[in-house]
Amino acid sequence: AGFGGIACAVECKRKGHRVVVVEKVRELKQLGYQLISLGANAGRIIARWGLHEKLASISTQARQVHIHDYLGGLIQIQQLSWPLFGAYSYNGHRALLHQVLFEHAQSLGIEIRMGQQVVEYWDDEASGKAGVRIQSGESLEADVVVGADGVKSLARKFVIGYSDNPKPSGYAIYRAWFDAEEHGIKTDPLTDYLAVREDKLHVWIGKDVHFIACNSQQGKTICWLLTHKDDSAVDSEWSFPGKIEDVLSIVKDWDPRCAAVISKAPSCIDWKLLIHDPLPTWVSK
Ligand SMILES: Cc1cc2nc3c(=O)[nH]c(=O)nc-3n(C[C@H](O)[C@H](O)[C@H](O)COP(=O)(O)OP(=O)(O)OC[C@H]3O[C@@H](n4cnc5c(N)ncnc54)[C@H](O)[C@@H]3O)c2cc1C
Structure with a gap:
């Protein structure tokens, strides 16, 4: 479902x-x-x-x-x-x-x-x-x-006849979603541009990395995402608790607005971006 x-x-x-x-x-x-x-x-x-x-x-x-x-x-x-x-x-x-x-x-x-x-x-x-x-x-x-x-599909194996485990793409994404007021978005001049009723979407582009910060629900919630290089092998899981300090280390020389909004998040997840080979067929025999 x-x-x-x-x-x-x-x-x-x-x-x-x-x-x-x-x-x-x-x-x-x-x-x-x-x-x-x-x-x-x-x-x-x-x-x-x-x-x-x-x-x-x-x-x-x-x-x-x-x-x-x-x-x-x-x-x-x-x-x-x-x-x-x-x-x-x-x-x-x-x-x-x-x-x-x-x-x-x-x-x-x-x-x-x-x-x-x-x-x-x-x-x-x-x-x-x-x-x-x-x-x-x-x-x-x-x-x-x-x-x-979904990504660990049993149906895929049945249809194509072999296990087609997802492969690392070489990238992962840190993601966070949290309440703006509770986490001080409005009181920090480096993040208050997101504490508005109008929805905002900001992107920063660096080498092999991009960072997105946005608000939604009339400024009530904040979301940020940061893609980063990640070559770690993927076993059965692809989503892990992320460490805010690891995210901050990636943007340490960046526009300070990035670190400001990242550090407000109470937690984040480190979500591996995986790829599957194109399916040779979508229909069983
Ligand atoms: C945090 C997050 C953010 C994402 N952001 C985006 C985005 O911005 N844009 C985008 O396009 N995609 C995004 N994706 C990817 C997108 O969500 C997936 O591609 C999409 O959900 C796949 O839909 P699906 O129905 O194929 O699989 P799923 O949503 O994974 O649904 C599969 C369902 O099958 C059930 N299931 C699995 N195995 C069995 C079984 N053996 N028996 C019975 N039920 C089973 C699962 O419980 C699940 O409910 C994101 C994914 C996540 C998790």
Whole structure:
């Protein structure tokens, strides 16, 4: 029941199919209050479901991005088109945006089975059927099974026939999302430009690094992200608690506005950016 699975379920339901979504987690998780950008290409489809007003009301409304070099020199103020080519993007709190889509799927009568982990996918050419086996031992059969089970996908292995573990991209991203007032954004002259009701988006560009700081929800929350080189091998996990002092060491010679907003965050995560090879096929035999 991630973004992919919910979107697929809603579109299938709209086409008249009976849909069952099988989700391993028992309840929706907040996933560390993170920013996600649903681009205008996705927004075009979601808006057809009548969700534009709901999503727009919880999305960041920044209409321009201030782009700086790492020393703080302003390179450009870039205007952000909203809508873009007739469609809207929705950038905001990941859990809130996901919840809108999840509740929409429920409102359409889509059966979402929470707390049921798929342990096996199967298909049978003779009967033209496919299905999944749940951890409890129960088997579900269908005309079509869509595997939308994320980065550690079991479905991918079944479809392509081998384990295709994600590879490090050479980069990782430190991310933080926190309350502006509680963490003193307004009282520091180096961060008070984010303590405004109008949503702001600022970017700093350095060698192999870029840093983004923005506010949202009318200045109530602050989000920052910093990409950095990271060649560490990825095992089964790719998200770790980050250390604020490590983030600060990367920007120690940068525009002091970067260190100021970074140091306000109570914590951050270090999120490895992974890549998969393109799939040779998307359909099982
Ligand atoms: C913090 C964060 C920030 C991100 N920022 C962006 C962004 O700004 N823009 C962007 O485009 N992308 C972003 N991404 C990536 C984006 O979220 C993913 O590409 C997207 O969520 C993938 O959607 P999905 O539905 O394929 O997988 P997921 O969202 O991972 O959903 C998969 C679902 O399947 C369930 N599942 C897995 N295995 C099983 C199983 N065996 N049985 C049953 N259920 C199972 C999982 O619990 C999960 O609910 C971000 C991701 C994170 C975590």
